Amino acid sequence: MNPAAPRKGFVSKPKALNCPNCGSAIELRALGAAAGVICSYCSSTIDATNPQLQIIGTWKAAMTIEPAIPLGSRGKLKGVLWEAIGFQQRGIEVEGTNYFWREYVLWNPYQGFRYLSEYDNHWNFVTPLQVLPAPSMSGLVYANESYRSFQTARAYTWFVIGEFPWMVQVGEAVDTADYVKPPKMLSSETTENEVAWSQGEYIPGTEIWQAFQLKTPCPPPIGVYSNQPSPYVGRVRSSWLFYGAMCALLLCLMVLFATLAPNKMVLDKNYVVNPATTVEKSFVSDLFTLDGRNDNVEVRITADISNQWVYFSMALINEETGQAYDFGREVSFYSGSDSDGSWTEGGKTDDVLLPNIPGGKYYLRIEPETDPARAGGLKPRIPFRVRIVRGRPFYFRYFLGMFLLLIPPIWTSIRAGSFESKRWSESDPSGASSSNASSEDDE
Amino acid sequence: MSKFYMAYSMLVAGGLAVSSLTGWSPFKPYEKVDGVPKSVRNNPGAYRSHYAGHARYFGGK
Numbered sequence: 163m164n165p166a167a168p169r170k171g172f173v174s175k176p177k178a179l180n181c182p183n184c185g186s187a188i189e190l191r192a193l194g195a196a197a198g199v200i201c202s203y204c205s206s207t208i209d210a211t212n213p214q215l216q217i218i219g220t221w222k223a224a225m226t227i228e229p230a231i232p233l234g235s236r237g238k239l240k241g242v243l244w245e246a247i248g249f250q251q252r253g254i255e256v257e258g259t260n261y262f263w264r265e266y267v268l269w270n271p272y273q274g275f276r277y278l279s280e281y282d283n284h285w286n287f288v289t290p291l292q293v294l295p296a297p298s299m300s301g302l303v304y305a306n307e308s309y310r311s312f313q314t315a316r317a318y319t320w321f322v323i324g325e326f327p328w329m330v331q332v333g334e335a336v337d338t339a340d341y342v343k344p345p346k347m348l349s350s351e352t353t354e355n356e357v358a359w360s361q362g363e364y365i366p367g368t369e370i371w372q373a374f375q376l377k378t379p380c381p382p383p384i385g386v387y388s389n390q391p392s393p394y395v396g397r398v399r400s401s402w403l404f405y406g407a408m409c410a411l412l413l414c415l416m417v418l419f420a421t422l423a424p425n426k427m428v429l430d431k432n433y434v435v436n437p438a439t440t441v442e443k444s445f446v447s448d449l450f451t452l453d454g455r456n457d458n459v460e461v462r463i464t465a466d467i468s469n470q471w472v473y474f475s476m477a478l479i480n481e482e483t484g485q486a487y488d489f490g491r492e493v494s495f496y497s498g499s500d501s502d503g504s505w506t507e508g509g510k511t512d513d514v515l516l517p518n519i520p521g522g523k524y525y526l527r528i529e530p531e532t533d534p535a536r537a538g539g540l541k542p543r544i545p546f547r548v549r550i551v552r553g554r555p556f557y558f559r560y561f562l563g564m565f566l567l568l569i570p571p572i573w574t575s576i577r578a579g580s581f582e583s584k585r586w587s588e589s590d591p592s593g594a595s596s597s598n599a600s601s602e603d604d605e
Numbered sequence: 606m607s608k609f610y611m612a613y614s615m616l617v618a619g620g621l622a623v624s625s626l627t628g629w630s631p632f633k634p635y636e637k638v639d640g641v642p643k644s645v646r647n648n649p650g651a652y653r654s655h656y657a658g659h660a661r662y663f664g665g666k
Binding site for chain 2: 484487
C-alpha cells in the first residue's frame with residue numbers, strides 16, 4: 163500500500179470491552195495493533211494482545227490530566243485522518259526541577275501509529291523511523307541531513323491513559339536523546355531491551371486545533387523550542403545581501419552625482435587683515451554668480467598665520483533678494499616645541515559647506531578679527547585667500563546613508579542570534595557548544 | 606528580508622538622491638537673514654553678521 167496515496171477517512175468503530183479489574187467500559191480503537199490499554203477509571207494496564215485481557219499492572223495516579231485532544235477525536239494532519247487513542251505525560255528532572263511534556267498516540271488503520279508531542283505549547287508530529295540514522299561528528303545524519311545533538315535525559319512516565327503500541331505503565335523509564343535540525347528533530351528512546359528512533363516535525367498548535375476542531379482556545383507557545391523554526395531563517399543572509407546591493411547602488415549614485423556636480427570656482431581672491439586699523443574692518447567681495455538650481459556652496463579660507471587666530475564673520479548675500487546667509491569661521495594655527503617635542507595645533511585653512519543655496523548674484527561680506535595684541539608685531543598684516551566653489555561633490559552623505567542602511571541587518575542579526583541563544587540555552591553543554599559553530603539562519 | 610527594510614532603503618537612497626540634486630542638508634552652518642539692505646554692497650558696516658563678535662578660542666600650549 164502506498165502511504166503517500168490520498169485516502170478517505172476510515173470508518174472503523176471502537177470495540178467495547180470491560181476492564182477485567184474494575185469492570186468499567188473500555189473502548190479499544192486500535193484492536194489488533196495496540197499492545198497496551200490503560201483503563202481511565204482504575205489505571206490498570208491491560209494486555210490488549212491477549213484475548214483474556216490480562217492485567218499487566220495497576221498504578222495509583224499521582225496526577226490527573228485532561229488531554230487537550232480528547233481521546234477518540236479525529237483530525238486530518240499531513241493529509242491523513244488520525245484518531246487520538248492514547249495520552250501520556252512524561253517528565254525529566256533537571257537540577258531538582260521536573261519538566262513535563264505530553265504525548266498523544268495517533269492511529270490510522272492504513273498508516274499505523276504516529277505521535278503528537280507537546281511541551282510549553284510547542285507541538286511536534288512524530289513518525290517512527292524505519293531506517294537508523296548514522297552517527298556524525300556533531301550528531302547524526304539522516305536522509306542526507308545533519309542533526310546536531312541537543313539533549314539527553316532520563317524520562318519517566320507520570321500519567322497515561324488510552325491505547326499504546328507498547329505496554330506502557332506509569333513509572334516507565336527511558337533514556338532519551340534529541341538531535342535537532344529545525345524544524346525537524348530525531349529522538350531515540352532507549353530501554354533495556356530496545357532503542358526506538360523517531361523523527362519529529364514542528365507543527366504550529368493552531369494547526370492541531372484546526373485539525374481536531376478543538377473548542378478550547380489554542381494557547382500560545384512559551385519560549386523557544388529545540389526544533390522550532392527560526393522566524394529569521396534566510397532573513398539575515400538576504401538582508402546582508404540586500405545591504406551589499408544598496409551600498410553598490412549608493413556608490414553608483416555617488417559617482418553619478420560627483421560627475422554631474424558643477425564643482426565650479428566662482429570666486430578666488432586674496433585679501434589682507436590689518437589688525438592695527440581703527441576704521442571699519444568689514445568689506446565685501448566682488449559679485450559672483452551661482453548658477454542653476456539650489457545647490458551647495460563651499461567657502462574655503464586660507465590665512466598665512468603662525469601662532470595666531472583670525473575670526474571671519476561672514477555673510478553670503480544675494481544682491482537681488484537681500485537674503486543673507488550668516489556664518490562665522492575661525493582659522494587658527496599654533497606650533498612650538500616642549501619637552502614632548504614639537505607640536506602643532508589647528509591649521510591655516512578652514513572650509514565650510516553651505517547647503518541648499520539658490521542660484522543668483524551674490525557677494526560675500528567679510529569682517530575679519532584677530533588678536534589686537536599682535537598688531538605691533540613684525541608681521542601685523544595677515545594675508546588670506548578666499549575661494550568659493552559652487553556645487554561641490556559631497557561624499558559624506560553617502561557614507562551616512564550606508565551607516566543608516568546598516569541598522570536593519572544588524573538588528574535582524576542580533577534578533578536571530580538571540581533566538582538561537584534561547585534555543586540552545588536548554589540544551590546539554592555539548593550541544594550548546596556545537597550551536598556556536600554555525601548559524602541556523604544561513605541554512 | 607522584510608518589506609520594511611526595502612521601503613526604508615528606498616527612502617534612504619531617494620533622500621540621498623534628492624539631497625544630492627538640491628544640495629539639501631539637515632546640518633546648516635548658517636543663519637538665514639531676510640531683507641539685508643542693498644546699501645551693504647557700498648557700505649559693509651551697515652550690516653552686522655549674526656556671528657560677529659563671538660567668543661573665540663585662544664589656542665596653543
